[in-house]
Amino acid sequence: xxxxxxxxxxxxxxxxxxxxxxxxxxxxxxxxxxxxxxxxxxxxxxxxxxxxxxxxxxxxxxxxxxxxxxxxxxxxxxxxxxxxxxxxxxxxxxxxxxxxxxxxxxxxxxxxxxxxxxxxxxxxxxxxxxxxxxxxxxxxxxxxxxxxxxxxxxxxxxxxxxxxxxxxxxxxxxxxxxxxxxxxxxxxxxxxxxxxxxxxxxxxxxxxxxxxxxxxxxxxxxxxxxxxxxxxxxxxxxxxxxxxxxxxxxxxxxxxxxxxxxxxxxxxxxxxxxx
Amino acid sequence: xxxxxxxxxxxxxxxxxxxxxxxxxxxxxxxxxxxxxxxxxxxxxxxxxxxxxxxxxxxxxxxxxxxxxxxxxxxxxxxxxxxxxxxxxxxxxxxxxxxxxxxxxxxxxxxxxxxxxxxxxxxxxxxxxxxxxxxxxxxxxxxxxxxxxxxxxxxxxxxxxxxxxxxxxxxxxxxxxxxxxxxxxxxxxxxxxxxxxxxxxxxxxxxxxxxxxxxxxxxxxxxxxxxxxxxxxxxxxxxxxxxxxxxxxxxxxxxxxxxxxxxxxxxxxxxxxxxxxxxxxxxxxxxxxxxxxxxxxxxxxxxxxxxxxxxx
Numbered sequence: 001x002x003x004x005x006x007x008x009x010x011x012x013x014x015x016x017x018x019x020x021x022x023x024x025x026x027x028x029x030x031x032x033x034x035x036x037x038x039x040x041x042x043x044x045x046x047x048x049x050x051x052x053x054x055x056x057x058x059x060x061x062x063x064x065x066x067x068x069x070x071x072x073x074x075x076x077x078x079x080x081x082x083x084x085x086x087x088x089x090x091x092x093x094x095x096x097x098x099x100x101x102x103x104x105x106x107x108x109x110x111x112x113x114x115x116x117x118x119x120x121x122x123x124x125x126x127x128x129x130x131x132x133x134x135x136x137x138x139x140x141x142x143x144x145x146x147x148x149x150x151x152x153x154x155x156x157x158x159x160x161x162x163x164x165x166x167x168x169x170x171x172x173x174x175x176x177x178x179x180x181x182x183x184x185x186x187x188x189x190x191x192x193x194x195x196x197x198x199x200x201x202x203x204x205x206x207x208x209x210x211x212x213x214x215x216x217x218x219x220x221x222x223x224x225x226x227x228x229x230x231x232x233x234x235x236x237x238x239x240x241x242x243x244x245x246x247x248x249x250x251x252x253x254x255x256x257x258x259x260x261x262x263x264x265x266x267x268x269x270x271x272x273x274x275x
Numbered sequence: 276x277x278x279x280x281x282x283x284x285x286x287x288x289x290x291x292x293x294x295x296x297x298x299x300x301x302x303x304x305x306x307x308x309x310x311x312x313x314x315x316x317x318x319x320x321x322x323x324x325x326x327x328x329x330x331x332x333x334x335x336x337x338x339x340x341x342x343x344x345x346x347x348x349x350x351x352x353x354x355x356x357x358x359x360x361x362x363x364x365x366x367x368x369x370x371x372x373x374x375x376x377x378x379x380x381x382x383x384x385x386x387x388x389x390x391x392x393x394x395x396x397x398x399x400x401x402x403x404x405x406x407x408x409x410x411x412x413x414x415x416x417x418x419x420x421x422x423x424x425x426x427x428x429x430x431x432x433x434x435x436x437x438x439x440x441x442x443x444x445x446x447x448x449x450x451x452x453x454x455x456x457x458x459x460x461x462x463x464x465x466x467x468x469x470x471x472x473x474x475x476x477x478x479x480x481x482x483x484x485x486x487x488x489x490x491x492x493x494x495x496x497x498x499x500x501x502x503x504x505x506x507x508x509x510x511x512x513x514x515x516x517x518x519x520x521x522x523x524x525x526x527x528x529x530x531x532x533x534x535x536x537x538x539x540x541x542x543x544x545x546x547x548x549x550x551x552x553x554x555x556x557x558x559x560x561x562x563x564x565x566x567x568x569x570x571x572x573x574x575x576x577x578x579x580x581x582x583x584x585x586x587x
Binding site for chain 2: 113114116117119120121122123124125128129130132133205209212213216217229232236239240243246247250253254255256257258261262
């Protein structure tokens with residue numbers, strides 16, 4: 001790889017744009033009350049299905065709830081989904097992947113078969129099946145995603161650690177008499193974790209899509225909670241007459257998802273060097 | 276390794292995978308809430324009746340015995356009867372799965388037709404306006420949930436403009452295609468985004484490769500290089516991705532079928548989960564997983580045929 005270090009401090013545009021979107025999203029998620037004009041659950045029976053106006057910029061839904069306030073309050077749940085649904089898979093998958101990639105042999109072969117089997121199940125079907133076993137709700141959704149999701153991280157890290165294991169500095173570590181744990185976690189993993197971190201960003205975007213899909217199907221966040229998928233499901237029977245109930249939460253999903261993928265792309269650029 | 280040897284090995288790897296699938300499905304279905312006896316008899320069933328049903332279904336036997344019986348019946352193509360519809364699960368699968376397969380196939384076709392030309396335009400005009408517009412557009416497409424895209428297409432082209440039916444499956448093959456068009460476009464969106472992205476970087480990688488420079492130095496015409504060398508090699512990497520996407524595509528079909536009321540396997544899956552129809556959930560999960568495994572093997576074979584390095 002012969003890449004010339006270019007203006008070292010100029011960060012790629014996707015990273016800045018994605019970072020800005022996510023910073024704003026996180027702030028809204030932390031303090032939704034500061035930006036939302038109304039209580040997201042307050043019903044106003046005089047203003048049912050009101051179109052967007054100065055008083056209600058995104059209109060109101062069939063209970064007279066302010067759609068803008070609901071979209072803003074939903075940031076709290078949906079940003080949480082992005083983090084909680086991916087944190088365990090990232091940590092656990094990375095640890096398993098590091099060990100499997102370093103040890104190789106039988107554990108690696110067994111792991112390979114587990115990966116084969118897991119990717120053979122349509123991910124969504126498996127998650128839906130697990131959620132229906134455990135019962136609908138966010139907590140069970142995290143468990144269902146966690147049970148399956150770690151495999152993808154483990155696969156990425158295992159492949160990467162395996163490459164690192166063959167390099168000279170790994171041998172040097174062994175020659176120095178370092179423990180296996182020290183070699184793997186202090187020396188190999190920091191060099192192998194980049195693709196997993198990049199995948200984590202993409203995965204958070206996917207988690208928001210998955211979480212809102214389950215909310216839409218009635219298996220994720222439960223009404224009357226403000227969650228984008230739940231909101232879109234709430235509005236689906238009013239699409240022809242009151243499109244604003246479903247359309248605005250969808251735009252929020254797209255923008256947030258875009259934020260994560262841009263950040264992921266930008267990070268990949270910075271960490272790997274521009275191709 | 277020769278090609279037949281590669282095939283043999285690849286098929287042999289299917290065995291543990293399929294066994295693992297069967298174990299997971301068996302365990303999962305037995306963990307489902309509620310029991311089939313009360314689903315059949317209702318909540319106020321007599322204990323004696325519950326026992327009789329459990330005995331008839333073999334649910335009173337130890338789990339390993341049940342698993343062995345399960346393996347034997349799956350091997351002979353017997354997946355039990357649907358509890359709510361009282362017909363063999365295999366029959367249900369034969370009725371519904373082809374609908375999902377047609378939908379998935381249409382979506383894949385649409386995705387390829389859209390993604391391949393755009394990937395070429397984007398790659399050959401790298402970092403220019405056309406590239407940015409195409410990539411930006413697909414980036415947005417990739418961030419849209421399937422149910423949202425479906426709902427919008429359904430409202431605009433179905434309910435408002437009335438160009439397409441708002442759901443169902445229709446009668447006769449052409450009518451099926453007509454009914455499945457909007458769902459297929461919905462399903463194709465994210466796949467075409469992934470394909471486009473991958474194909475674009477594959478084309479860029481190939482264009483920069485030494486053998487293309489060599490071909491150019493030999494004086495081969497640009498178009499010939501593009502189709503004979505660039506396309507073929509770029510397609511190999513796309514094919515692998517395509518095989519891996521089949522599971523995601525089938526998962527997306529579950530949601531698409533729910534939004535568009537298409538009576539396919541995905542819709543049946545959701546209905547059966549809500550209706551606690553164990554044998555159907557079990558049978559469908561197995562059928563979908565087998566479908567995916569077979570697709571994996573087929574794409575591997577195609578890949579090996581296109582790229583001799585794979586078998587090495």
